[in-house]
Amino acid sequence: MSADFLQFLFSGITQGACYALVGLGFSIIYNASQVINFAQGEFVMIAGMAAVGLIDAGAPFVLALAAGVALTVVVGVALEKFAIEPARNASVVTLIIITIGASIFLRGAAELLGGRGFRSMPAFSGNEPIVIGGAALLPQSLWVLGVTVVIIFALGRFFNATMHGKAMLATAYNPVMAQLMGINTRLVLSLSFALAALLGGIAGVLIAPLSLTYSTVGVMLGLKGFCAAILGGLGKPMGAIAGGLLVGVSEAMTAGYLSSAYKDAVAFVIILVVLVVLPGGLFGGRSVERV
Amino acid sequence: MASLWQPRTGGLLALAGVVAGLPLILPNAFYYDVAILVGINATVCVGLNLLIGYAGQISLGHAGFFALGAYASAVLTGDHGWPPLAALAAGAAGVGMLSFVLAQPILKLKGHYLAMGTLGLGIIISIVLNQEAGLTGGPDGMPVPSLRALGHTVAGEHAWYALVGLVLIVSVWLTLNLIDSPVGRALQAVHGSESAAALTGVDVIRYKVLVFVVSAVLASLAGSLFAHYAGFITPAEASFARSIELVTMVVLGGMASTFGAVVGAAVLTILPQALTAFQDFKMLVFGAVLMGTMIFLRKGLVPTLAGLIRNRMRSGRA
Numbered sequence: 139m140s141a142d143f144l145q146f147l148f149s150g151i152t153q154g155a156c157y158a159l160v161g162l163g164f165s166i167i168y169n170a171s172q173v174i175n176f177a178q179g180e181f182v183m184i185a186g187m188a189a190v191g192l193i194d195a196g197a198p199f200v201l202a203l204a205a206g207v208a209l210t211v212v213v214g215v216a217l218e219k220f221a222i223e224p225a226r227n228a229s230v231v232t233l234i235i236i237t238i239g240a241s242i243f244l245r246g247a248a249e250l251l252g253g254r255g256f257r258s259m260p261a262f263s264g265n266e267p268i269v270i271g272g273a274a275l276l277p278q279s280l281w282v283l284g285v286t287v288v289i290i291f292a293l294g295r296f297f298n299a300t301m302h303g304k305a306m307l308a309t310a311y312n313p314v315m316a317q318l319m320g321i322n323t324r325l326v327l328s329l330s331f332a333l334a335a336l337l338g339g340i341a342g343v344l345i346a347p348l349s350l351t352y353s354t355v356g357v358m359l360g361l362k363g364f365c366a367a368i369l370g371g372l373g374k375p376m377g378a379i380a381g382g383l384l385v386g387v388s389e390a391m392t393a394g395y396l397s398s399a400y401k402d403a404v405a406f407v408i409i410l411v412v413l414v415v416l417p418g419g420l421f422g423g424r425s426v427e428r429v
Numbered sequence: 430m431a432s433l434w435q436p437r438t439g440g441l442l443a444l445a446g447v448v449a450g451l452p453l454i455l456p457n458a459f460y461y462d463v464a465i466l467v468g469i470n471a472t473v474c475v476g477l478n479l480l481i482g483y484a485g486q487i488s489l490g491h492a493g494f495f496a497l498g499a500y501a502s503a504v505l506t507g508d509h510g511w512p513p514l515a516a517l518a519a520g521a522a523g524v525g526m527l528s529f530v531l532a533q534p535i536l537k538l539k540g541h542y543l544a545m546g547t548l549g550l551g552i553i554i555s556i557v558l559n560q561e562a563g564l565t566g567g568p569d570g571m572p573v574p575s576l577r578a579l580g581h582t583v584a585g586e587h588a589w590y591a592l593v594g595l596v597l598i599v600s601v602w603l604t605l606n607l608i609d610s611p612v613g614r615a616l617q618a619v620h621g622s623e624s625a626a627a628l629t630g631v632d633v634i635r636y637k638v639l640v641f642v643v644s645a646v647l648a649s650l651a652g653s654l655f656a657h658y659a660g661f662i663t664p665a666e667a668s669f670a671r672s673i674e675l676v677t678m679v680v681l682g683g684m685a686s687t688f689g690a691v692v693g694a695a696v697l698t699i700l701p702q703a704l705t706a707f708q709d710f711k712m713l714v715f716g717a718v719l720m721g722t723m724i725f726l727r728k729g730l731v732p733t734l735a736g737l738i739r740n741r742m743r744s745g746r747a
Contacts (some may be wrong), residue, residue: 174541225724230540231487235680236723238673243716250709361548361669368545403556406549413546414534 141272146394147387152279152348154386155286156182159341160363161370161378162293163334169310169373170330173222173233177241179360181338184244185210186351187252189343190259199260207339213244214335218328241360248353259346282344289340290379297375302329310373358402365405369412371419381420384408440688441602448594452587461586463702468593469655471694472600474678475687476647479604481676482685483613484640485620486536487544490551491675494645496558496667497524498652500565503573503662513576517653521646528645532638548669555667570663573656589658596654597691600647604687607643616640620685648675681722683729692731 160178167175189206193199221240225233262281267274297303308316309326317323341359342351349355366385370377385405393401412420448468455461473495480486501520505511511519535546558565565571576583583592607613615636618626627633656662665671674697682693700718704711726733 168541174544221720221724225727228723228727229684231481231676231680231684232723232727234487234544235673235677236720238677239716239719239723241716242712243720246710246712246714246716250713357669361552364545365549368542372541399560400556403553406552409545409549410535410553413538413542417538417542419542 142394144271144273146390148273148275148279150387150390151383152282152386153389154383155282156341156345156359156382157362157366157385158379158382159286159289159337160359161366161382162375163337164364164367165370165373165375165378166306166330166337167334168367170306170327171222172230173237174230174364175217175331175334176234176237176360176364177217177244178334178338178363179356179358180241180244180248181210181214181335181356182342182345182359183248183351183353183356184213185339185342186259186346186355187248187257187353190257190346190351191252193259194257203343206343207336210339210342211332211335214331214338215328217335218331222331223324223327241356245353245356252353254353256350256352258350259343261347276348278344278347282348285340285344289337293375302326306330362405365409368419369409371421374419374421377419377421441598441605444601444688444691445598448598452590458586461590463699465586465589465593465658467695467698468590468597469651469658470675470678470698471691472593472597472651472654473648473675474682474690474694475597475600475604476644477675478679478682478684478687478690479607479616479640480644481679482683482690483608483616483620484637486637486641487547487676488641488644489544489548489669489672489676490554491547491644491648492669492671493551493554493667494524494528494648495652495655495671495675496662496664497527497554498649499573499656499662499666500558500571500652501649502653502656503571504564506574507572512578513574513653513657514578517650520653521649524649525642525646528642529638532641533634536634536637536641548672551667551672552669555664555669558664558667565664568664570661572661573659575660576654576657583657593654593658596650601687601691608687612636612639677719681719681729683731683733686729686731686735689729689731693729696730 160182163178163181164175167173167178185206187206188209189202192202192205197205217237217240221236222233225236228236261276261278263277265276265278267276268280269275295303297307305316305321306326306329308319308321309323313323316326345359362385363382366381367378369381369384370379385408388408389401389404392398392404451464455464473491477488477491480488498517498520501523502513502516505516505519506513531550535543535550538546559568561567583589608616615626615631618629618631619633619636623633652666655666678693678697679690680693681697682691683689701711701715704714707714722730728736
C-alpha cells in the first residue's frame with residue numbers, strides 16, 4: 139500500500155468517525171420520535187465552542203471538555219422539552235422546520251456569546267505525528283477513533299443490557315405497545331435527545347482540535363451525518379456507523395486522487411446513487427407502505 | 430356575489446387589488462425593493478406549494494433550480510449576448526428537462542429519504558456553481574445585464590414592481606386553475622394516500638413528476654427575473670439555507686393554500702429586513718419566530734387565521 143493511500147485512509151476514517159457519531163444521533167432520535175433533528179450538527183458546534191471558550195477563560199482542560207459536553211446535553215433536553223414535545227403529532231415537514239428553526243436559534247446564540255471568529259483548541263495529547271508506513275497519523279485521530287470505538291461498545295451494551303436502553307428499543311419498535319407495557323415513552327423521548335446531544339457533543343470536542351471551531355461548523359457536519367444515517371438505513375445504528383465511515387473515506391479519497399474542490403459533493407453523490415438503486419438505504423431492506 | 434368569495438376568483442381579485450394598491454402606500458425605493466423581492470419569492474413558493482402542499486412531496490433543494498435559472502440568464506446574456514427573453518426561456522427549458530429526468534428516480538423515495546435526495550441535489554448544484562469559476566465566477570458571483578425586451582429596458586423600481594406583480598398574478602392564476610382541474614384532484618388523492626390513489630386509477634408517478642417539473646420551472650423563471658433585477662448573483666442563491674427558506678415560506682403561510690404561500694413569502698422576506706435593527710440578535714429572533722409559529726400555528730398563518738374568522742362569523746350568525 140502506498141503511503142499516500144494510507145494517509146488518505148487515516149484522515150478519511152477520522153472524519154468518518156465524526157460523521158458516524160452525528161449519524162448515530164440522527165438514528166437514535168428518529169427511533170424514539172420519527173423526528174429528523176436538523177439541529178444535530180449544532181450539538182457538535184456548541185460543545186466545541188463552549189469548550190474552547192472555557193479553555194480561553196482559563197478553565198482546566200478536562201473540566202472545560204466535560205462542561206462543553208454537559209452543556210450540549212442540557213441544550214438537547216431543552217430542545218426536546220420546549221420545541222419538540224409541544225408540537226407532537228405535527229406533520230413531518232412542520233417538525234423538520236421546527237428543528238431547523240432551533241438550529242438557526244442556536245447558531246445565533248453561539249455567535250452572540252462566542253463571536254463569529256474561527257477558534258482553535260489544543261490537541262488532547264500533542265501534535266507529534268506517529269509515522270506508520272510513511273503516512274503521518276496525528277495523536278488526535280487516535281483519540282477520535284478510540285473514543286468512537288468505546289462509544290459504539292457502550293451503546294451496544296446500553297441498548298441490550300440496561301432497562302432504559304431496552305425501553306428505547308421497545309419504543310422504537312412500537313410506541314403504543316411500549317406504553318401499554320408500562321414504558322414511560324415521554325422519558326424515552328427526553329433520553330433520546332440527551333443521548334443524541336451527548337454523542338454530538340463528544341464528536342464536537344474530539345474534532346475541534348483538528349478542524350477549528352466556529353459558529354457554522356455544524357452545518358455541513360450535520361448534513362453529512364444525516365447522509366450517513368440515511369445511507370445505512372434510517373434508524374439502524376450500525377448502518378449509521380457504516381454510512382459515516384463510507385462517506386468519510388470516499389471524501390478523503392476523492393480529495394486525494396480526484397479533486398479537493400468537489401470533496402464536499404461526494405457524500406451527496408453517493409447518497410443519490412444509493413437511494414436510486416436502494417430506496418431504503420444500504421441496510422434498510424424493503425419497506426412496505428401500510429394502507 | 431357569493432362566487433367572488435370563492436378562493437379562486439375572490440382571492441385572485443384580492444391579490445390583484447393588493448398588488449395594484451400597494452404603490453399608494455410604498456413610501457420609497459427601499460420599500461419597492463422589498464416588495465419586488467416578496468413577489469419573486471412568492472412566485473417560487475406558489476410553485477413549491479403545489480409540490481409540498483398539494484402533492485405532499487417535500488423538496489429541500491428548490492433553491493438549486495432558482496439558481497440554475499438565474500445563472501442561465503446571467504451566462505447566456507452576459508457572456509454569449511443572447512436576448513434576455515431567449516435566455517430566460519432556455520433556462521426554464523433546461524431546468525424543466527433536468528427536473529424531468531431527475532424526478533423519475535427521486536420521487537420514488539418517500540418521507541425523509543425524499544428530503545435527503547432533494548437536499549443532496551440542491552447541494553450538488555450549489556457546489557458546482559461555486560467550483561466552476563470559469564463559467565460562473567465562483568463564490569464571488571457574476572454581474573447580469575439588465576432585462577431588455579421588444580426594444581425596451583426594464584429599469585427602475587416602478588417598472589420592476591409592475592413586471593414582478595404581473596408575473597406573480599399570472600402564476601397564482603395558473604396554479605389555482607391547475608388545482609381546480611382533474612390534475613389537482615389527482616394530486617390531492619396522491620397526498621391522501623398513494624396506494625388508494627393508484628387503486629382508483631391515478632398514475633401516481635406521472636402526476637408527482639408533472640408537479641415537480643412545474644414547480645422547478647417556476648423557480649427557474651423567478652431566478653431569471655431575480656438575476657436581471659439584482660444585476661449581480663452569487664452561488665448563495667443555490668445554498669441549502671435558501672432552499673430551507675423557500676420551504677419555510679410555504680409551510681409558514683400554510684400548506685395547500687396558494688395565498689398562504691404568498692403570505693409566507695411576504696412575512697419571511699420582510700422579517701429579516703425588519704430585524705436589521707436588532708443586528709446581533711437577528712438570527713436568534715429569526716430562529717425563535719420560526720419555532721414559535723410552527724409550534725403554535727401548526728397549520729400555518731393563512732389556514733389558522735381563516736379558521737378563526739370562519740368560527741367568529743359562524744358564532745356571530747348564531
